[in-house]
Amino acid sequence: MEIKTVGVVGAGQMGNGIAHVMALAGYEVRLNDISQDALDDAVARITQNLDRQVSRERISAETRDAALARIRTTGQLKEIAGTDLVIEAATEREDIKHKIFETLLPDLGPDTILTSNTSSISITRLASRTDRPERFMGFHFMNPVPVMQLVELIRGIATSQETYEACLKVVENLGKTAASAEDFPAFIVNRILMPMINEAVYTLYEGVGNVNSIDQSMKLGANHPMGPLELADFIGLDTCLAIMNVLHEGLADTKYRPCPLLTKYVEAGWLGRKTQRGFYDYR
Ligand code: CAA
Numbered sequence: 001m002e003i004k005t006v007g008v009v010g011a012g013q014m015g016n017g018i019a020h021v022m023a024l025a026g027y028e029v030r031l032n033d034i035s036q037d038a039l040d041d042a043v044a045r046i047t048q049n050l051d052r053q054v055s056r057e058r059i060s061a062e063t064r065d066a067a068l069a070r071i072r073t074t075g076q077l078k079e080i081a082g083t084d085l086v087i088e089a090a091t092e093r094e095d096i097k098h099k100i101f102e103t104l105l106p107d108l109g110p111d112t113i114l115t116s117n118t119s120s121i122s123i124t125r126l127a128s129r130t131d132r133p134e135r136f137m138g139f140h141f142m143n144p145v146p147v148m149q150l151v152e153l154i155r156g157i158a159t160s161q162e163t164y165e166a167c168l169k170v171v172e173n174l175g176k177t178a179a180s181a182e183d184f185p186a187f188i189v190n191r192i193l194m195p196m197i198n199e200a201v202y203t204l205y206e207g208v209g210n211v212n213s214i215d216q217s218m219k220l221g222a223n224h225p226m227g228p229l230e231l232a233d234f235i236g237l238d239t240c241l242a243i244m245n246v247l248h249e250g251l252a253d254t255k256y257r258p259c260p261l262l263t264k265y266v267e268a269g270w271l272g273r274k275t276q277r278g279f280y281d282y283r
Helices: 013-024 036-055 061-069 094-107 123-128 161-173 189-205 211-222 228-235 237-251 260-267
Strands: 005-009 028-032 071-074 085-088 113-116 136-141 150-155 177-182
Touching: 005 013, 013 028, 013 036, 013 061, 013 136, 036 061, 036 071, 061 071, 085 094, 085 161, 094 113, 094 123, 113 123, 113 161, 123 136, 136 161, 150 161, 161 177, 189 211, 189 228, 189 237, 189 260, 211 228, 228 237, 237 260
Parallel strands: 005 028, 005 085, 028 071, 085 113, 113 136, 150 177
Antiparallel strands: 136 150
């Protein structure tokens, strides 16, 4: 199972970062999105991030050009079905993810490995609706993808050792580090990170501190690179809420109850940086 071509579904914040690091590592990348604007924005973002790497002398201009030449965009999902490895990085909604895999199925190559960059949804459940649960696993990057060192590899109940090893080799080729996680709600990183963020929102909700004092406390008092509310805005409050709901429903424990203030922000459409407003105002 040697991976040479990678299909990325979804050209948003995660998808464009995944396409960037894959192309830089020498993989032929096909990047798919239903929106042509999203594809154009993704190529612009990847170019900008590669240019910055050139200006910092991390990579040469030739390396940048070769990486960009390895990325092909497409609005057609079936054009990525023949790649060796598909990474689904669409919106964090289970119905959308099932639909993507169902649409891909008829055209899939026999050996294609299917993966999802989901931050919390059951890999076993996603795999069960495909024809290849043994060649299906979680491939979870952290944001911003070009900077963060970790990739969580999550085995569903049926994932084969061969699939795991093929994905591990890709992570190593990217120069990143894999953490192996079992398939339980939100895996490792978000099982720990999201309750911390949710608790920060409760700390705000109960008036224990304000936005600045909470973030400053965790930056200066616990050496976190970003405060928890700033990080929530960076990840997206809708994503944070979706992950808390997965934890709450999946583990049936009130300690994972999403803070009502988090729900209220999401209902207001204040989703963080991507909507210019969250705990901070970016307008
Ligand atoms: N895309 C690409 N590169 C980026 C970037 C982005 N969005 N943001 C920053 N960078 C690069 C910068 O270019 C810079 O590169 P050089 O070292 O080559 O100069 C480097 O990252 C550091 O950036 P800055 O100096 O501008 O800023 P910083 O030192 O404050 O670091 C940060 C920025 C890396 C984002 C840092 O604040 C950080 O690590 N924050 C925490 C991020 C985090 O926790 N991510 C995980 C989120 S959880 C998740 O992703 C899982 C999930 O499922 C929700």
